[in-house]
Amino acid sequence: MKFDVMLTGVGGEGVLTSGVVIARAANLEGHYVRGVQLHGLAQRGGVIPTFVRFGSEDEIHSPGIMQANADLILAFEPLEAVRACYYARKEKTIFVISDHRYIPVYSSILDIPYPKLGEITRRVIPFSKKVSVFSAHRLAKEKLGNMILGTTVLIGAATGMEALPLEEDNVRKAIETTVPGELEKNLEAFELGLKLGRSE
Amino acid sequence: MTSEVLGRPGEKVVLLGNEAIARGAVEAGIGVAAAYPGTPSSEVPMVLASVADEVGFYFEYSTNEKVAFETAAGAAWCGVRAITAMKHFGLNVASDSVLPVVYTGVRSGLVVMVADDPSGWSSAQSEQDTRYYARLARMPMIEPSNPQECLDYTKLAFDISEEFEIPVFLRTTTKVSHSIGTVELGEIREPKTRGEFRKDPGRFYSIRPRLQELHGRVDDKLGRIEEKYGQRLNQVYPGEGNIGIIALGVGFEYCREGLLQLGLTTPIAKIGMTHPMSEEFITGFIEDKEAVLILEELEPIIEDFVKQVAKDVNPKLVVHGKDMLPRSGEYNLETILPVLGEVFGKKPEVDFKAHERQVREAERGLPPRKPVLCPGCPHRSTFYAVKEVFGDRAVYAGDIGCYILGIFEPIEMQDFVISMGASAGLAHGITRVSDQDVVVFMGDSTFFHSGLPPLVNYSFNAKRSPLVVVMDNAITAMTGHQPHPGSGFTGMGEKVKPVKIEDVIKGFGAKVRVVGAFNQRKLIEALEELREIEGPRVLVARGECRLLTRRRLKSKGIPIVKYVIDADQWKVHEDLEEIAEQFACPAFMQGEESGYYIDLDLCWGCGVCKQIFPVGVVEALRREAL
Ligand SMILES: Cc1ncc(C[n+]2csc(CCOP(=O)(O)OP(=O)(O)O)c2C)c(N)n1
Numbered sequence: 154m155k156f157d158v159m160l161t162g163v164g165g166e167g168v169l170t171s172g173v174v175i176a177r178a179a180n181l182e183g184h185y186v187r188g189v190q191l192h193g194l195a196q197r198g199g200v201i202p203t204f205v206r207f208g209s210e211d212e213i214h215s216p217g218i219m220q221a222n223a224d225l226i227l228a229f230e231p232l233e234a235v236r237a238c239y240y241a242r243k244e245k246t247i248f249v250i251s252d253h254r255y256i257p258v259y260s261s262i263l264d265i266p267y268p269k270l271g272e273i274t275r276r277v278i279p280f281s282k283k284v285s286v287f288s289a290h291r292l293a294k295e296k297l298g299n300m301i302l303g304t305t306v307l308i309g310a311a312t313g314m315e316a317l318p319l320e321e322d323n324v325r326k327a328i329e330t331t332v333p334g335e336l337e338k339n340l341e342a343f344e345l346g347l348k349l350g351r352s353e
Numbered sequence: 354m355t356s357e358v359l360g361r362p363g364e365k366v367v368l369l370g371n372e373a374i375a376r377g378a379v380e381a382g383i384g385v386a387a388a389y390p391g392t393p394s395s396e397v398p399m400v401l402a403s404v405a406d407e408v409g410f411y412f413e414y415s416t417n418e419k420v421a422f423e424t425a426a427g428a429a430w431c432g433v434r435a436i437t438a439m440k441h442f443g444l445n446v447a448s449d450s451v452l453p454v455v456y457t458g459v460r461s462g463l464v465v466m467v468a469d470d471p472s473g474w475s476s477a478q479s480e481q482d483t484r485y486y487a488r489l490a491r492m493p494m495i496e497p498s499n500p501q502e503c504l505d506y507t508k509l510a511f512d513i514s515e516e517f518e519i520p521v522f523l524r525t526t527t528k529v530s531h532s533i534g535t536v537e538l539g540e541i542r543e544p545k546t547r548g549e550f551r552k553d554p555g556r557f558y559s560i561r562p563r564l565q566e567l568h569g570r571v572d573d574k575l576g577r578i579e580e581k582y583g584q585r586l587n588q589v590y591p592g593e594g595n596i597g598i599i600a601l602g603v604g605f606e607y608c609r610e611g612l613l614q615l616g617l618t619t620p621i622a623k624i625g626m627t628h629p630m631s632e633e634f635i636t637g638f639i640e641d642k643e644a645v646l647i648l649e650e651l652e653p654i655i656e657d658f659v660k661q662v663a664k665d666v667n668p669k670l671v672v673h674g675k676d677m678l679p680r681s682g683e684y685n686l687e688t689i690l691p692v693l694g695e696v697f698g699k700k701p702e703v704d705f706k707a708h709e710r711q712v713r714e715a716e717r718g719l720p721p722r723k724p725v726l727c728p729g730c731p732h733r734s735t736f737y738a739v740k741e742v743f744g745d746r747a748v749y750a751g752d753i754g755c756y757i758l759g760i761f762e763p764i765e766m767q768d769f770v771i772s773m774g775a776s777a778g779l780a781h782g783i784t785r786v787s788d789q790d791v792v793v794f795m796g797d798s799t800f801f802h803s804g805l806p807p808l809v810n811y812s813f814n815a816k817r818s819p820l821v822v823v824m825d826n827a828i829t830a831m832t833g834h835q836p837h838p839g840s841g842f843t844g845m846g847e848k849v850k851p852v853k854i855e856d857v858i859k860g861f862g863a864k865v866r867v868v869g870a871f872n873q874r875k876l877i878e879a880l881e882e883l884r885e886i887e888g889p890r891v892l893v894a895r896g897e898c899r900l901l902t903r904r905r906l907k908s909k910g911i912p913i914v915k916y917v918i919d920a921d922q923w924k925v926h927e928d929l930e931e932i933a934e935q936f937a938c939p940a941f942m943q944g945e946e947s948g949y950y951i952d953l954d955l956c957w958g959c960g961v962c963k964q965i966f967p968v969g970v971v972e973a974l975r976r977e978a979l
């Protein structure tokens with residue numbers, strides 16, 4: 154068995170940490186884990202794709218996912234979902250997207266408008282088996298007062314809809330070891346997400 | 354992430370390659386770790402710093418890689434195991450001391466972890482292949498492929514180093530250092546932290562006639578290392594057919610998975626020790642082959658070696674490598690799979706090129722996302738003020754730090770970027786032959802790392818000198834916020850008296866002004882004053898890295914003051930769009946109709962926008978409103 158997850162979003166918005174959560178949950182489940190976490194310019198608004206691969210040790214070697222081969226793409230930012238299509242393909246890939254826009258400064262500097270959400274999903278659909286869009290960040294802001302928890306909401310949603318094939322409890326435990334500082338709010342965010350996902 | 358690094362022996366955890374190296378060093382019982390940060394190696398010292406107290410070894414962030422290497426080597430001379438870690442360019446700085454220490458040797462294990470960065474994910478300067486240093490320095494070099502090996506090889510590097518009394522390179526590339534993987538933890542050896550320098554005349558210098566004797570001894574050591582570890586660190590994965598693959602580092606991982614995807618069972622020779630290369634091992638692998646494919650990123654070092662060996666043992670051998678794969682850029686499955694396909698006559702499941710064309714089509718016309726300075730970054734404010742005073746005409750000497758992002762529009766104030774500290778040296782050369790105004794931008798960490806010699810040189814040789822702006826944000830920001838001599842605390846978190854940049858510069862006899870980086874008026878006044886001076890002059894633009902300010906306030910539960918644009922006031926004035934676009938704080942958002950608004954989630958409250966717009970356009974929100 155082999156499962157390839159790509160996480161994408163904007164630097165400093167919790168993509169790296171979310172990757173760690175998924176990797177640790179997979180480890181708790183007894184999977185062999187491999188992946189890429191590009192550290193570096195994380196804080197400065199660039200794009201940082203993170204890869205987590207899990208499954209059996211003799212099927213997984215490369216840290217990165219191969220082009221057109223992701224099973225799941227978690228996009229914490231809609232525009233980046235489109236750019237993640239490089240790793241996606243119709244027969245295989247499920248997209249789970251948060252609709253929270255992080256408009257790049259270059260949008261106004263170069264006068265290139267940020268596309269509407271409908272336009273984004275229209276572009277993603279040819280590369281996906283299924284596309285689910287959630288207002289994860291808005292919900293986090295409304296219910297928990299902190300937008301950044303939207304990443305945890307989205308992980309919850311992916312788990313709840315079983316697009317991420319990991320036990321809820323293992324994800325919970327992984328959250329516990331990864332974000333001990335803001336544990337309670339993260340767990341609440343995860344529950345919110347689970348509910349969203351289950352009703353999807 | 355670091356919590357797992359100190360897990361129990363036997364426990365299986367997921368670690369980053371760099372974390373696994375740090376764990377390996379802890380398991381090896383290091384007494385000293387010293388480093389200057391540089392991505393992709395940065396997490397090695399970051400993790401070591403975070404566990405040093407608990408495990409009981411000494412850690413420091415040194416002022417540069419050369420000093421860090423010397424610190425580690427000094428400890429290893431006294432019988433204490435030591436490690437230093439650096440990025441490839443760091444080795445350029447350290448090399449002057451590394452080469453002679455290979456001659457003198459060490460008493461305890463000394464490991465130099467060095468990370469290359471093919472594709473330049475976090476390196477702007479060159480795509481250097483550090484394996485040449487192993488040859489130049491005649492120093493052993495071993496190379497892990499995944500996090501488990503990162504841990505194991507680190508320990509092994511210590512063993513080799515100690516046994517043969519020679520420093521050992523542990524080389525990675527970005528995708529080894531920054532890849533994660535399941536790792537089984539081993540026993541932690543009690544750190545030995547105290548030692549003694551025993552005098553040994555003739556051992557710790559290589560002056561004639563000792564020079565040649567020591568050189569010969571290095572040859573002898575390398576020969577014995579090749580003999581003992583050539584078969585152990587290099588490994589054959591048997592398979593079918595008379596074509597073989599030779600791979601190393603992350604290329605080995607791609608190779609295995611690529612073969613799996615194409616349903617092939619080709620024999621692989623994995624190279625774990627890239628210096629000294631084992632002739633015996635290569636001979637054994639290529640003797641009976643018709644062809645080999647060599648998967649090595651960057652330079653054809655192994656390829657050349659294999660060709661050399663083949664001349665004697667198998668002259669008909671066809672050697673593929675750089676004839677099919679690029680010399681520049683890192684590899685991945687998409688680069689390797691088609692090559693394997695070509696060699697073995699198999700087709701990958703997906704047509705990568707056609708798929709990529711579809712993706713490019715889907716991405717067409719989307720606004721690009723490039724890294725930018727954070728909202729509220731002090732560098733943005735400093736750049737803005739300098740441009741107010743010097744316009745577009747001055748030559749802007751760039752350097753390495755977050756401010757390198759000033760290359761991009763709309764700032765465009767880094768006319769050249771070469772290496773740490775080179776802004777000042779190159780600017781001096783320009784000023785010797787040109788009357789242009791030259792402004793040097795240099796960060797505080799860079800100032801201590803390698804900015805001092807070119808700046809003293811101004812006092813020595815330049816009656817007319819460039820204007821230097823030290824962008825002092827109190828930290829080494831770009832690589833993940835490590836302290837430096839001006840920060841006021843050490844790598845182990847101990848409070849120390851900060852070295853003040855202005856005091857240092859005053860000692861050079863240069864004119865110094867220290868100004869808050871978030872105060873536009875004062876910045877401009879100081880720049881105008883310094884512009885009129887001919888001799889050495891330095892503006893220290895001091896303002897804490899905003900990301901740190903934000904973190905600090907957040908951890909104390911203090912809300913950051915946010916700023917808002919008064920839409921009515923915006924309409925009263927003209928050309929405000931231009932100011933907004935020129936300043937380009939990422940919190941500024943273009944409104945639906947006209948004008949801009951500030952995204953309160955993104956504003957980090959530096960208050961500089963309030964100063965650059967006409968009075969009343971931007972105002973601070975009251976704290977209660979937050
Ligand atoms: C020889 C060498 N060592 C390390 C690096 C990695 N590096 C890139 S930027 C940087 C930080 C510079 O810090 P500073 O000048 O204070 O600028 P800041 O990022 O804080 O703005 C470092 C260490 C490098 N490029 N070259």
Ligand code: SF4
Binds near residue numbers: 196726755831899901
């Ligand atoms: S990390 Fe600090 S110095 Fe770097 S861009 Fe952000 S605020 Fe500026």
Ligand code: SF4
Binds near residue numbers: 730915958962
């Ligand atoms: S919006 Fe203004 S106050 Fe807020 S971070 Fe940007 S420049 Fe600073």
